[in-house]
Structure formats: C-alpha cells, structure tokens
Amino acid sequence: MIKAAEWIDLTGKVAHVTGGGKGIGKGIATALAMAGAKVMVSDINLETAQQTANEIGGAAMALNVADRDQVDAAMAQTVEALGSLDILVNNAGLYLGYGGPVENITDEMWQALWSVNVDGVFYCCRAAATIMKQQGGGRIINIASTQARTPGVGVTYDGSKAAVEMITKSLALELAPHGINVNALAPGPTWVNEGEPPPVDAQVPPKSGDPLADTVADRIARLPLGHWGDPMEQGKAAVFLASDLSSFVTGIYLPCDGGWLTL
Ligand SMILES: NC(=O)c1ccc[n+]([C@@H]2O[C@H](COP(=O)([O-])OP(=O)(O)OC[C@H]3O[C@@H](n4cnc5c(N)ncnc54)[C@H](O)[C@@H]3O)[C@@H](O)[C@H]2O)c1
Structure with missing residues (x-):
C-alpha cells in the first residue's frame, strides 16, 4: 500500500508562481517548495521575488503579468531554467481601493486593475497551456477571491x-482533454503584512459610513473561523490543487476563507 503522503509529493515538478515576492504568493511558493517542487518565483518587484526564492531554495525572475511579451518569455524561461512547467499559479493581483461611486471610476482606474487581474491571468494561462499541451499535462491554479461571489469592495475588483x-x-x-486541470482558489481575508500582527475583532474599525467598507469589516468581525487567514493556509490549499490529491478535480472554485461565504 502506498502512503497518502505520496499524493502530496511534488518532487520532480516545476511550479511558476506569479506575484510570489510577498503575501499569498509567497505563502503558496513556500508551500509548493515544502511539497518538493522546484519553484520559479516571479514578481514585478525582482528584489522581493529573489528574497522569496532565496528563502525556499527556488529561482527568481522579474515579470509584469500585464505585459504579454514578458509573460510569453517568462514561461519559456521557466522551462529553460528548470526543465518543465508543470504547475502555474496565477497569483499576481491588485486591489486599488473602492474608487467609487461608480461614476467616479475612470477608464484608467478600471484598466490599471483589469490589466493585471484579468489580462495577466489570461496571458499566463495562454502561455502555460501552450507549453503544458506539448508536455502532455499540467496544473493551473488561478487566485480568485471570495469577492467573485460576494460583492463588497467595488465593481472593479469584484468584477x-x-x-x-x-x-x-x-x-x-477546453484543456481537460490535454490533461491540464484548471482550478480557482478563492482566498478570504488573508493577512499579508508580514511582521505585523493581524487585527483582532475588537480592533475592527467603527462604521465608516462607506457601505462597501462596512460590509467587509462586518464580515471580517463575524468570520466563522474567527481569525484572519495566513498566506500559508492558502499555500496548503494550493498544494491540494497542484498535487495528485486533486487528480479528479477541475473547474472548481475552492474557497479558503474561514467560512466567509457562509455569511
Ligand atoms: N489578501 C487577501 O485578503 C486576498 C483575498 C482574496 C484574494 N486575494 C488575491 O490574492 C492574490 C495575492 O494578494 P496579496 O493579498 O498577497 O497581495 P500583495 O499585495 O501582498 O502581493 C501581491 C504581489 O503581486 C505583485 N504584483 C503586483 N502587480 C504585479 C504585476 N503586474 N505583475 C507581477 N506581480 C505583480 C506585488 O509586487 C506583490 O509582490 C491577488 O490576486 C489578490 O487579489 C487576496
């Protein structure tokens, strides 16, 4: 009988994590490395990507996911440097504030966010799918958010x-016949300011008068599991989606949210 640990083992696999210099991306890159993967950490900020790579024994590169030429080159360079591209984690994403009411949201504000959160995900999926089809399979994990299903922080990000x-x-x-599983991981509130303790419920600010911000603050205060998420908790969920544990799983939206979506 094999050990279940073998299902988790990513030895011999190569992962690319975008936006891996800090926050959730760093947690995911770390967890994948802990499971045995060789990890290419990319970020628009090369310095932080290099720091993460140094900590986990991976490689680093600069990448702005909103630039399609950079994306194509980065995925090819991952294969050149590490031998394959088995797991792509599309983590790089922006939240630029509410920005509303809606009539105040300019085209520039809209495009600044969508170019990273949506165009970037598409460019990376396209480049990786091309490589993974040739390889005969792979895993793509797109970092969504609870906001995909519960509006609250504004049309630009929620959308x-x-x-x-x-x-x-x-x-x-589309990619299932090619052996490529594509899933979304949906973090709930996850504390990404390394070195600073997350606020506890009692420190949630009083009502601000902004209905969107108040909705979010209220949900955080009532979060069923009672604490902010940690980037490593997102990392554990990513290991599930990256490994043989999820061999029969594709097209799902996996909340990792402390119960946020039950509220
Ligand atoms: N933190 C949360 O509570 C939370 C909740 C739900 C979803 N998310 C999602 O998780 C992902 C990571 O969020 P986070 O909270 O860790 O953010 P973060 O700001 O802590 O880290 C984001 C990283 O992405 C990098 N980045 C930004 N723009 C980039 C670009 N154009 N190309 C490449 N890298 C870029 C940044 O330099 C940074 O290292 C995002 O997609 C975010 O929307 C976060």
Whole structure:
C-alpha cells in the first residue's frame, strides 16, 4: 500500500508562481517548495521575488503579468531554467481601493486593475497551456477571491475576480482533454503584512459610513473561523490543487476563507 503522503509529493515538478515576492504568493511558493517542487518565483518587484526564492531554495525572475511579451518569455524561461512547467499559479493581483461611486471610476482606474487581474491571468494561462499541451499535462491554479461571489469592495475588483472564476471554468473544459486541470482558489481575508500582527475583532474599525467598507469589516468581525487567514493556509490549499490529491478535480472554485461565504 502506498502512503497518502505520496499524493502530496511534488518532487520532480516545476511550479511558476506569479506575484510570489510577498503575501499569498509567497505563502503558496513556500508551500509548493515544502511539497518538493522546484519553484520559479516571479514578481514585478525582482528584489522581493529573489528574497522569496532565496528563502525556499527556488529561482527568481522579474515579470509584469500585464505585459504579454514578458509573460510569453517568462514561461519559456521557466522551462529553460528548470526543465518543465508543470504547475502555474496565477497569483499576481491588485486591489486599488473602492474608487467609487461608480461614476467616479475612470477608464484608467478600471484598466490599471483589469490589466493585471484579468489580462495577466489570461496571458499566463495562454502561455502555460501552450507549453503544458506539448508536455502532455499540467496544473493551473488561478487566485480568485471570495469577492467573485460576494460583492463588497467595488465593481472593479469584484468584477475582475468573477472574470477569473469563469476564465478558470472555461479553460478547465477546453484543456481537460490535454490533461491540464484548471482550478480557482478563492482566498478570504488573508493577512499579508508580514511582521505585523493581524487585527483582532475588537480592533475592527467603527462604521465608516462607506457601505462597501462596512460590509467587509462586518464580515471580517463575524468570520466563522474567527481569525484572519495566513498566506500559508492558502499555500496548503494550493498544494491540494497542484498535487495528485486533486487528480479528479477541475473547474472548481475552492474557497479558503474561514467560512466567509457562509455569511
Ligand atoms: N489578501 C487577501 O485578503 C486576498 C483575498 C482574496 C484574494 N486575494 C488575491 O490574492 C492574490 C495575492 O494578494 P496579496 O493579498 O498577497 O497581495 P500583495 O499585495 O501582498 O502581493 C501581491 C504581489 O503581486 C505583485 N504584483 C503586483 N502587480 C504585479 C504585476 N503586474 N505583475 C507581477 N506581480 C505583480 C506585488 O509586487 C506583490 O509582490 C491577488 O490576486 C489578490 O487579489 C487576496
């Protein structure tokens, strides 16, 4: 009988994590490395990508996911440097604030966010799918958000994450015959300011008068599991989606949210 640990083992696999210099991306890159994968950490900020890579024994590169030429080159360079591309984690994403009411949201504000959260995910999926089809399989994990299903932080961000969910399902269907599983991981509130303790409920600010911000603060205060998420908790969920544990799983939206979506 084999050990279940073998299902988790990513030895021999190569992962590319975008936006891996800090926050959730760093947690995911670390967890994948802990499971045995060789990890290419990319980020628009090369310095932080290099720091993560140094900590986990991986490699690093600069990448702005909103630039399609950089994306194509980065995925090819991952194969050149590490031998294959078995797991892609599309983590790089922006939240630029509410920005509303809606009539105040400029084209520039909209495009600044969608170019990263949506165009970036598409460019990376396209480049990786091309390589993974030639390889005969792979895993793509797109980082969505609970905001894809519960509006609250503004149309620009909420809309972008709903797009990520449907891009995931659409590609799961298209790429399944090629052995490529495509899934979305949907973090709930996850504390990404390393070195600073997350606020506890009692420190949630009083009502601000902004209905969107108040909705989010209220949900955080009532989070069923009672604490902010940690990037490594997102990393554990990513290991599930990257490994043989999820061999029969594609096209899902996996909340890792402390119960947020039950509220
Ligand atoms: N933190 C949360 O509570 C939360 C909740 C739901 C979803 N998410 C999603 O998780 C992902 C990571 O969020 P986070 O909170 O860790 O953010 P973060 O700001 O802590 O880290 C994001 C990283 O992405 C990099 N980045 C930004 N723009 C980039 C670009 N154009 N190309 C490449 N890298 C770029 C940044 O330099 C940074 O290292 C995002 O997609 C975000 O929307 C976060």
